[in-house]
Amino acid sequence: MTAPALAHTSDELIRAEAPVLAHNYHPLPVVVARAEGTWVEDVEGRRYLDMLAGYSALNFGHRNPVLIEAAHRQLDRLTLTSRAFHNDRLAQFARSLAELTGLEMVLPMNTGAEAVESAVKVARKWAYEVKGVAPDQATIVVAAENFHGRTTTIVSFSTDETARAGFGPFTPGFRIVPYNDLAALEAAVDETTAAVLIEPIQGEAGVVIPADGYLTGVRELTRRNGCLFIADEIQSGLGRTGTTLAVDHEGVVPDLLLLGKALGGGIVPVSAVVGRRDVLEVLRPGEHGSTFGGNPLAAAVGSAVVELLETGEFQRRAAELGEVLREGLAALVGRGVEGFRARGLWAGVDIDPAIGTGREISERLMREGVLVKDTHGSTIRLAPPLTITGEELRSALGSLEKVLGQGA
Numbered sequence: 001m002t003a004p005a006l007a008h009t010s011d012e013l014i015r016a017e018a019p020v021l022a023h024n025y026h027p028l029p030v031v032v033a034r035a036e037g038t039w040v041e042d043v044e045g046r047r048y049l050d051m052l053a054g055y056s057a058l059n060f061g062h063r064n065p066v067l068i069e070a071a072h073r074q075l076d077r078l079t080l081t082s083r084a085f086h087n088d089r090l091a092q093f094a095r096s097l098a099e100l101t102g103l104e105m106v107l108p109m110n111t112g113a114e115a116v117e118s119a120v121k122v123a124r125k126w127a128y129e130v131k132g133v134a135p136d137q138a139t140i141v142v143a144a145e146n147f148h149g150r151t152t153t154i155v156s157f158s159t160d161e162t163a164r165a166g167f168g169p170f171t172p173g174f175r176i177v178p179y180n181d182l183a184a185l186e187a188a189v190d191e192t193t194a195a196v197l198i199e200p201i202q203g204e205a206g207v208v209i210p211a212d213g214y215l216t217g218v219r220e221l222t223r224r225n226g227c228l229f230i231a232d233e234i235q236s237g238l239g240r241t242g243t244t245l246a247v248d249h250e251g252v253v254p255d256l257l258l259l260g261k262a263l264g265g266g267i268v269p270v271s272a273v274v275g276r277r278d279v280l281e282v283l284r285p286g287e288h289g290s291t292f293g294g295n296p297l298a299a300a301v302g303s304a305v306v307e308l309l310e311t312g313e314f315q316r317r318a319a320e321l322g323e324v325l326r327e328g329l330a331a332l333v334g335r336g337v338e339g340f341r342a343r344g345l346w347a348g349v350d351i352d353p354a355i356g357t358g359r360e361i362s363e364r365l366m367r368e369g370v371l372v373k374d375t376h377g378s379t380i381r382l383a384p385p386l387t388i389t390g391e392e393l394r395s396a397l398g399s400l401e402k403v404l405g406q407g408a
Contacts, residue, residue, distance in 0.1 A: 008043055009043065009044065010029070010030065010031040010042055010043055010044060013031045013043065014029060014031060028362060028363060028366050028371065028373075029363075029366075030042055030048065030366055030371065031043050032048075035050070035062035035063060036061075036062050036063050037061045037062060037063075037385070037387055038050055038061055038062070038384060038385045038387055038388045038389075038392055039062070040062065040371070046369070047369060048366070048369050048370065048371045049369060049370050049371065049384075049392055049395065049396055050062070050371050050384065050385065051365075051370055051371055051372045051382050051383070051384045051396050052371055052372055052373050052381065052382075052383055052384075053383050053384055053385045054261070054266055055203070055235060055261060055373075055383065056203075056234075056235045056236075056238075056240050056261045056262055056346075056383055057261040057262055057264065057266050058262070058266040058385050059238055059239055059240060059261075059262035059266075059314065059385060059386050060262070060265055060266070060305070060308060060314065060385065060386060060387060061266075061385040061386075061387035062266060062385070063266075064265060064266070064308075064387070066304055066307075066308060067265035067266075067267055067301055067304050067305065067308075068267070070300050070301055070303070070304035071265075071267050071268070071297065071300065071301050073300070074089070074296055074297050074300035074301070075297065077296070078296045078297075079295065079296060079297045080291075080292065080295045080296065080297070081295070081296065082291050082292075082295075083289060083290070083291075083293065083294060087294075087295070087296040087299065088296070089296045089299035089300050089303065090108070090294050090296070090299045092299070092303050093106075093108070093294075093298075093299035093300075093302045093303045093306070094106040094108065094294075096303055096306040096307070096310075097259075097263075097272060097274060097302065097306055098274060100244060100306050100309060100310065101244070101245065101257055101259075101274050102253055103253070103257060103274045103275055103276065104275070104276055104277040104280075105274070105275060105276070105277045105280040105281070106272050106273070106274050106280075107122070107272060107273040107274075107275075107280055107283070107288075107293075108270070108271075108272050108290075108293045108294035108298070108299070108302075109271045109272060109273070109290050109293045110269045110270065110271055110290060110292050110293055110298070111149075111260060111269050111271055112148075112149055112234035112258070112260035112261060112271050113148070113149030113150060113151050113154060114271055114290065114293070115234065115258045115259065115260050115271040115272060115273050116148045116149050116151075116154055116197075116232060116234075116258060117149075117151055117153060117154070118273050118288060119195075119197070119230050119256050119258055119273050120140060120153065120197075121288060122256065122273065122275075122279060122280060122282060122283060122288075123138070123140060123194040123195035123197075123228050123230065123256070124138045124140075124173075124194055125282045125283070125287075126194065126228065126279050126282045127192075127193075127194030127195075127227075129282050130278075130279075130282065131194065131226060131227070133191070133192055133194065134192075137192050138173060138192060138193075138194040139173055139174065139175055139190075139192045139193050139194065140157075140173060140174050140175070140193070140194055140195050140196070140197055141174075141175045141176075141177060141185060141188045141189060141193060141195070141196045141197070142157045142174055142175070142176055142177075142196075142197050142198065143176070143177060143178070143179035143180075143198050143199070143202070144159045144176050144177065144178050144179055145159055145160075145179055145202055145205040145208070146158065146159070146179075146197075146198070146199060146202065146205075147160070147199070147202070147203060147204030147205065148197070148199075148232055148234075150163065152167060152170070152171065153171040155167055155170070156170035156171040156172075156174060157171075157174035157176060159176060175188045179198070179202060179205075179208065179210065180208075180210040180211055180214050182214065182217040182218070182221065185217075185218065185221060186221055189221065189222075189225045189227060193225065193227040194227060194228060195222075195227055195228035195229070195230050195255075195256070196218060196221070196222050196227060196228070196229055196230065197230040197232065198218065198230075198231065198232065199231075199232045199233075199235070199236065200215055200231055200232075200233060200236050200245075200246035200247050200249075201235075201236045201241065201246050201343060201346070203235040203236065203346075203381070204375060205348075205375075205376065206341070206348035206350070206375055206376050206379040206381070207341045207342070207343070207346055207347055207348030207381060208341060208348070209341050209343055212250070213250070215231075215247055215249075215250045215252045216250045216251075216252055218252075219252045219253075219254070222255075228254075228255040228256060228279065229252075229254040229255050229256075230254060230255065230256040230257075230258065231245075231246075231247050231252075231254035231256070231257050231258065232258045233245050233246055233247070233257060233258060233259055234258055234259060234260040234261055234271070235261060235383075236346070237257075237259050237262070238259065238261075238262040238263060238305070238309060239262070239309055239314040239315045239317075239318050239344075239386055240262070240318060240344055240345065240346050240383065240386070241318065241322075241343045241344035241345075241346060242315060242316075242318040242319030242322050242343065242344035242345075243315055243319075243344075244309060244315055245257070246343070249343075254275075255275055255276050255279055256273055256274070256275035256276075256279060256280075257273070257274045257275060258271070258272075258273060258274075259271060259272050259274060260272070262305065263302050263305055264298065264301055264302065264305070265301050265302075265304065265305050267301050268297055268298050268301055269298075270298040270301065270302045270305075272302075314386045314387075317345075317386050317387075318344040318345045318386050319344060321345055321386075321388065321390060321393055322342065322343065322344040322345050322346075324390055324393050324394065325342055325345060325347055325382065325393060325397070326342050326347075328393070328394065328397035329342060329347060329349060329397070331401075332397075332400065332401055332404060335401070335404060335405075336351065336352050336355050336401075336404025336405070337349055337350065337351065337352070337404065338350040338351065338352050338378075345382075345383065345384055345386060345388070346381075346382070346383050347381070347382040347383075348375070348379050348380075348381055348382075349379065349380050349381075349382060349400075350378060350379050351378040351379070351380060351404070352378070352404075353377070353378045355404060355407060356378070357374065357377060357378050358374025358375060358376070358377060358378050358379050358380045359374045361374070361378075361380055361400075361403060361404075362374045362380055364403040364406065365380075365399055365400065365403055368399040368402060368403060369399070370396050370399045370400070382396075384396070
């Protein structure tokens with residue numbers, strides 16, 4: 001029996017989801033049907049400026065023509081072999097990504113959470129085989145308020161009870177310390193420590209930027225204590241903060257670098273662990289894998305993403321327009337904005353709770369044709385595609401000023 005056709009209005013489509021989709025998200029009530037560049041359009045034809053960019057997955061805009069063309073070319077040739085065989089796109093992708101990041105070897109995966117899980121496995125194996133930690137005793141130090149994904153192991157070291165409650169028992173082997181606190185980190189590291197895993201900027205926590213010198217301190221501390229520094233740049237990397245990587249602001253090179261989101265150009269899920277050869281070489285055939293990891297379509301799109309970044313254009317745009325973003329937000333402090341944190345084209349904006357929650361402000365902005373996302377109560381995140389124009393950015397800031405002026 002043929003399923004009945006779905007209705008086509010936004011309200012009807014939203015209602016149609018409720019009985020058939022698990023309720024693990026609470027999206028804004030907008031139904032996107034088309035998109036290009038920095039703009040999306042709903043099923044009724046209303047246009048919205050996208051100031052979220054898929055949590056940085058769409059750094060290069062919706063349907064970037066260079067990336068779409070790369071995908072089309074590959075779709076006409078080959079999409080999947082699995083890693084049971086070689087494919088003709090993977091070596092180029094791995095080589096160019098290693099060169100872009102200044103590292104040596106690539107472990108291709110699909111989602112950001114897979115990259116984190118892979119790094120945890122690599123760090124533990126390295127601890128046992130290279131550092132000499134006793135079997136099953138390796139520990140990994142992480143930061144409070146982190147967000148590295150949603151798998152069982154990853155939520156085991158989350159401090160967000162919404163992400164944890166009801167999902168135990170939890171995976172052992174992790175120590176949690178305050179973010180941006182080198183003394184606490186030093187106290188937590190001992191002879192069992194395989195790695196320190198941190199976000200150079202904590203995105204989900206509200207774009208929390210550590211003090212100058214923190215990342216340098218983490219690098220020095222891990223080197224001195226003989227453990228790995230794993231930088232999760234799944235949201236912060238690939239141009240978002242005005243440099244290729246957020247760690248570049250301090251000239252720091254981690255032992256393992258985690259990438260995802262923008263690496264797939266908003267077309268296919270692509271992630272990777274990029275790192276030192278002597279660390280990633282602890283993996284041997286059969287010990288880790290992914291059917292889709294490193295597939296030809298992903299490699300083709302990922303290679304095109306790297307080519308876009310090699311020009312430096314998107315990093316420059318993020319840095320230059322980031323100043324426009326900072327100036328615009330600074331002008332709103334005391335006028336509905338209690339404070340903000342920004343680096344490049346990425347900002348966490350704390351709204352005066354008397355005016356509204358982050359969700360309420362996001363809904364008001366939606367009605368003004370601007371899409372953002374809330375986090376942690378009265379904070380909203382701004383992360384537009386790096387293709388946004390100065391005029392579009394100023395328009396979005398003007399819309400924010402307007403909804404803040406409307407009061408509670």
